[in-house]
Amino acid sequence: MRNAALFLSIASATLLAACGARAPEGATVLTASRLYVAPDRPEIDDGAVLFVDGRIVAAGRAAEVATRGAKRLAACDGGTVTAGFQNSHVHFTAEKFANADTKPSADLAVAMTEMLNRWGFTTVVDTASNVANTVILRERVERGDFSGPRILTAGFPLFPKDGIPIYLRDMPPDLLAMFPQPDSVEEALAEVQANFDAGADATKLFLMTPQGGGRHAFMQPDIALAAADETHRRGKLVLAHPTDIEGINLAIEAGVDVLVHTTVGDGKTVWDAALLEQMLARDMAVVPTLMLFPYEFGRQNVPRSVAEAATADVVSQVRAYSDVGGQVLFGTDVGYVTDYDPTAEYRLMARALSPMQILASLTTAPAERWKEEAQRGRVAAGMDADLVVLDADPAADAANFAKVRCTIRKGRPIFSASAE
Ligand SMILES: [Zn+2]
Secondary structure, three states: OHHHHHHHHHHHHHHHHHHOOEOOOOOEEEEEEEEOOOOOOOOEEEEEEEEEOOEEEEEEEHHHOOOEOOEEOHHHOOEEEEEOEEEEEEOOOOHHHOOOOOOOHHHHHHHHHHHOHHHOEEEEEEOOOOHHHHHHHHHHHHHOOOOOOEEEEOOOOEOOOOOOOHHHOOOOHHHHOOOOOOOOHHHHHHHHHHHHHOOOOEEEEEOEEEEEOOEEEEOOHHHHHHHHHHHHHOOOEEEEEOOOHHHHHHHHHHOOOEEOOOOOOOOOOOOOHHHHHHHHHOOOEEOOOOOHHHHHHHHOOOOHHHHHHHHHHHHHHHHHHHHOOOEEOOOOOEOOEOOOOOHHHHHHHOOOOOHHHHHHHHOHHHHHHOOOOOOOOOOOOOOEOOEEEEOOOOOOOHHHHHOEEEEEEOOEEEEEHHHO
16 A cells, blocks of 8 residues: 555656656657557557657657757657557669769758658668669768668579579669679688678568569579578578569578568469468568559550559558468668558558558568668667658548658668658
């Protein structure tokens, strides 16, 4: 009884202290009409997030957060607030990101804002690019030359010998010439090591690649396994481009951690229970990239009914993997896909997942996959102040995930719609 009374008096004292209480020195407050601290927690109406030096110090009901004297981000106040988003499949291969060492900051600022900052992305995974160029982009972002998300990169991907896929053949020839196509385990290990030495954070494998006319090139299983083992030995992730179900089986054998696409088919391409079970046993994550498929079909003038059936396939793959407890990571292949607006991806994902499952794919799931859940993915004290402010609640319509008012990275706005 005495303990209960003591607890009550401490609790009410804390509450009283919070109401008119002074914020810590140098703090900034962001108010939220609705705050999602995490997809597995109830939403909070009339919320506030307080941060100092790029780190969250308090988040909850505005009445319980000590905000007096804190700076404000007025243009960002009053929306729906979530943790910053991760896009787990992007590329910095477009001409606008080339020659990153000499390109003016103003040009790169525009490119980064159009492709990523304005869509809420505070972390991105570049799943294949010229590693040296992408590392320079990352360094310039971190130095403050221009605003951008945190960049994780797989650098140069590994292809099968003589196995550059047909859809990449119109890339710049000098870039194509740099793509590794190891012919032996020794060559593969040397490529993986060089890529990490150059600053890569993961290894990307193209296990089977279309060569036109229905033919495929295949990476030798011993080469794939050696590259994956070397990556895991360093505590890093292996990403793979599966192409089709045969490619998923190769990925399972190699010990791949993240499939960066679903697999397109003919309207009958299901991931059956046995396949799902093996993927789950390997603790694989899947990046749906659903909007990629209608995008490619549109470019190839595939009849609408065929495109819709194939798109229904990939949606069902995501639903099936999520239903058995598989991890889904949001990603759009933007940079290869030239349509930067992710609205179509959210609409397609909503056919397979709930709004909170989509939020998990943008926040908690990728943080966990990259072993950074103690640092980011939730709006909570101690986490990085990586935040997204939306103009409308995504629980009402998943397309609202694309209605970004502000993107805040480490406490600093990297995008504000009012400034555009
Ligand atoms: Zn891609």
